[in-house]
Amino acid sequence: MVAIDLQQESVNFLMQVKRACADRGFSLDALARASGLPSDDLMRFFDGLALEEHQVARLCEVLNLPSPPKRVSVVQQIRHHWESRIQAQCGWLKVIGHPDPVPLESLFVSPPVAHPLRPETNLSLPGLLREVPHWFLTGGVGMGKTTLLKSLTLACSAGMLLPHMVPMLISLPDLAAAGSSVKEYGAELFAQWDVPDHRVFESLLHQGRLLLLFDGLDCVPLGQQPHVIRMIRMLAVQYPKNHLVVASGNPDHGVYFEQMGELILPDWSAPQILSYAERWFRYRGQMELWEQWQRSYGGDRHWQELCSRPLLLAHACVGLEQHRVGGTWLVEEAVHLLLCRWPEVGEGDGGEVVASLAIATYEQPQQQWSWATLCRTLKAL
Template structure:
């Protein structure tokens, strides 16, 4: 069996303490970064005591350390089995394709079919999707001095969001291809969720971002589950999501995220209850900063979402 805990060697502890010092954090800061409720596992880690293996690997990731190099006698199960090894850069493409294959049916089931209210049978998203056109700038967030506003010609009102906007639009796909971090704002019913589902299916079928793994998350579901577990951790939520596709090794997800091979689609920030939105927003900020190489698209009604385009 795979060991459920790991511990740092004396040399590994020295390396970890140096990496920790470079961060300039307290143990409480590190515990927050690893999504721990207390700093006891952090204390155990630096004391060379056994730490639950997922937590141990996450601490090493945050400190930018190779967990296998600082561990006392890394278990053979991690070394001998391919799924537990950290793939080299040339092997990352193989890992991506393997995970895409294992996740293919789940993404098709999750995002490929819509049930419309006025149609008795399910409809494939590819049969009804029309490309979404969006504005690159939010007209109502353009500002004028009061003197400029007083002298503004009524014909120019549209340009500043005071009437119908006539700004140049671009296709949703073009926007996603242009920006690695994108927030899509819009009123209910304009097709934000369908757009994310379309992106997931296009990625799943290799028509878009064929070198990435699509992950579609309904933020309302994430918030509800996090409230039950009292742990707002996107990483752990994704781990549970991957388990449904038969992927149980946490190092696979960590490797994909670290190498920037994930297309993360977050839907419906506005559907999260007010008392939970701060926790969800904070976690998305932390996650997107930590795994900044990845592609992230989020939808919301609100205009205060964390992710800058």
């Protein structure tokens, strides 16, 4: 049980420190002055929370204590214990028109990100997270914000990104519905995932060992958005060593996070579109359709513009695979489904309509004006 390991990890060392302080007549303030460690960190340590490795080493030096035996870190214990849970939470994608969840690793293409003040075209959020800890991420409907956050969660869990941290993907609509503070909600999530000691979450938060990925700010009810925004801002100020990403489909939310870097998910380029399509048809065992896709993509400007949005790109792949054909009414209906009812669309008629959209004008060239109208509508969001 993870909770037992976490509680026992530093108890012996804590007792040694208390005895050494008593022998030397050290108060907490005196120990802080002698060691150079923050009084708040030492106070939490005496209350039972773990210290960072360099802080432990400093106390051993000041108090002339033997170094405690090396243990598997708290972060490693939690990540190992949560591995299957995080895979279940983040390892699958739902594609409308396709009946079963699809493994993220089979389809994921690292998306481009744009920084308002940096002209580079090869920026990636994982790389930027190593440089700057706090980011606001925005992008239009269907640009892959949630998918990107899922990939970051998986990469951190596997130790490939920020290996000294524990990742948490937090739905902001769920946080708002719970009526809790971020600290309370985080501790509740830890308890649900078999780490019931609230001090563990608090310790990791104070030490800056959390990668907090907040998703769906624009989906929080309007009346609750100011409160949720204030909570995130306060958390970033109070615990600046943690890494944060706040994702919203509303770029206007960026003004509330001026202390963070801002990133935008732009349209996908041809290499990314083709990479995703190849992955899809390879996953489906339909490589003959991949060849057909390349021909259709290369010869139709409207097709290229539509597929620059990942959500519609996924539907285009499904539509071509299923060979569905529709009329011009599909365009208006699909826009309604994608923009107004995306969370509600299931696998029934709505999903079939969206899948059909992908080849509506591929089969009917006279409908090209519909593709142009659709592209303008989506790009105007």
